[in-house]
Amino acid sequence: MKAALAAALAAAALNLSLCPPPLLAPGAAVSLAGDGVVTNAAFWSLGMRRLAADLAFIRLLVYYGTHEDDEEGGHHGYDGPDRKHDGYPEVMPRVRRIMAMDPFWSHPVMYGVGALAFNLERPDEALALLEEALARRPGDAQLISLVAAVGFHRGGDLAQAVDRMMPAIDLPGTPTMLRNMAAYMNERLGRRETALRLYREILQSRDSNYHDSARRGIQRVSVF
Amino acid sequence: MRNAALLAANTWRELTRTRFVPLIVLFGAVLIYLGMLLGVLAGDVEDRVLLDVGMAVIELMTCSAVAYCAATGLLQEMEQKTLYLILSRPVGRPAYLVGRFLGAFSAAATAAVAMTAALAVMLLCKGGLEAGPLLLSLWGVLLKAFVTAGAATFLALISTSVLSAMTMTGIVWVLGHFVGEIRFLAQRTGSASAVLLVPVTWLLPNFSLLNYRDRLHAAGGGLSEPLLAGMLYAVLYAAVCMGLTSAVFRRKEF
Amino acid sequence: MGGALNQPAALRYSAVVKDYEKSHLGRVTRTRALDGLDLEVRAGEIYGLLGLNGNGKTTTMKLALGLLRPSAGEISVFGRLPGSAESLCDVGYLPELPYFYPYLSPREALRFYGALSGLVSEDLDGLVGPALEKVGLTAAADRKIGEFSKGMLQRLGLAQAILHRPRLVLLDEPVSGLDPLAVHDVRGLLRALNEEGCSLLMASHSISDVERLCARVGILVNGRLARVVEQAEWAGESGQLERIFVETVRPARGGR
Structure with missing residues (x-):
């Protein structure tokens, strides 16, 4: 019994002293709003925060990949900083929830930033996301690059935006959507070799949604 | 120790020969394969989704298996009286309990390793196998299974049926993942009743300590995790459960 | 006597x-x-x-x-x-209804119970065969106990009770x-x-x-x-x- 008691005290001490890294940024509020909260709570209760984040990201892909009723044509192209798109209001809150679930995962943040800044032309929302993400992961090189890229894009300087974006693109873990964006921007700037390389990389990626777009891009660039 | 090892080996033999372990592995492999369908929807992060779904399935199957083995093993032996031929020999009751506990855990661990190997093969075929995160996740699963086996053994002895033992184990397992949240909420509310919740969190197994799967890509990766301390915690917690089980079992008559 | x-x-x-x-x-x-x-x-x-x-x-x-x-x-x-x-260590016991693990054979069961009684591998090699012979189970030594009749279970029960040469x-x-x-x-x-x-x-x-x-x-x-x-x-x-x-x-x- 003495041994069991000693083991119990030692276990309690370890329980109290061992601290997994914080999953909430300092000062973050507890939020129960948003759809899927019950599902997410169920996943958390089974110790599956990462999986909950994965499923939330898949839902984001489905949400953003589904055309809205009043949409004319596609929304995944780059139309320039003057063509603001008001649709898909849930992109930012969804990305924020994914960040809350898995603060160590920057892929959804980059995806959201790419969508908000370069597709939907809402750079302020993109910068807000980047700010929150960097509060959790200060020093993340990809996110820092994107801050600069979005900032220059908001100011209308495409060349500088692309120059700041490329270091992030060339690091592993970049969403294909962002790579596709960068390829198109390089193409617009006349940087054909870079655009061609990026389009070829897109063809090798797992996200087949952008393969057709990459083939068309290769054709266009190869013609010139 | 010798008797405990003999009993553990016999329990392992029972669970493999009665096809329980092979069925768990087969079912788990099928579920992991179905997880590949989700991965197709995930595009760039297919490997991550496959890893997460796979390890989630492996953890659920392993912990369910160990809870079932620990709960049924003891209760069945008492009901079917196969216990008489063991306790009528110079086998101490603590040694008997440790043997059954280790046997249940080793059978479940065998299943976990087999399922992880199947997952590794699938990831390799996809070109996305990262041994480090996979092994770290598996380690966390095994530690959780170790703790669950201890809790299930104790709960089986104090409950009246396998169903109630497994239900209680399931509740403890779920609450064990909320220990951090319970403490956080208790601090935020600051009320007297909330403060009473804090000692409860000392009794519950703190599975968030062993949830390496959820922190695979934290700063520094797995190297920043207190792995040895986590293992020590799991061993101590299971030891406490077994100590309590032994105290109850000593007083039992057959 | x-x-x-x-x-x-x-x-x-x-x-x-x-x-x-x-x-x-x-x-x-x-x-x-x-x-x-x-x-x-x-x-x-x-x-x-x-x-x-x-x-x-x-x-x-x-x-x-x-x-x-x-x-x-x-x-x-x-x-x-x-x-x-x-x-x-000195006692052998045959319960009224001996229950065995059905997935074991008599040979495996006797080795298991003999080991729990403190017998080492060399002893078991020399004792299990004769014990099975004494109770008339040599022919069924490697069959699964789950297939046994009541009489065969009783014989096996006797074998496990005497295997380790108890004094009582x-x-x-x-x-x-x-x-x-x-x-x-x-x-x-x-x-x-x-x-x-x-x-x-x-x-x-x-x-x-x-x-x-x-x-x-x-x-x-x-x-x-x-x-x-x-x-x-x-x-x-x-x-x-x-x-x-x-x-x-x-x-x-x-x-x-």
């Missing part, structure tokens, strides 16, 4: 009381199974235990193994506490479920064990087997040893032990 007059008693019960308690919704019900039992099995003797159903035979055996604890009184096994590792064997209905030939063989086996110096306590409803094997017989009535009968009292007179038994138990049942 073998006997060693100068050795301590193989098994001794002194004023042993055993109450079974059941609590239900705060109410505790006590059933007295043994009421001041005084019984002694001398070293080297075969002692028979007779009694009607529910009169404490199985309880008596389980107390000697530590499976039950006495509510009062003292029990010793070769002078040691019952249920201790030292005493259990407790037998609860040893011939239950056996055919007449097997009964004859088991009687021979038990006699041979006794001649090697093994003490036996045998609880049985089969009075004919008891009177052929035992040096003394105790008759349990309502948890007490109502009478101890020496072999001389029934030897040479067919049916005499049965008459003594009926005379002893009938008044306790109200003459029914």
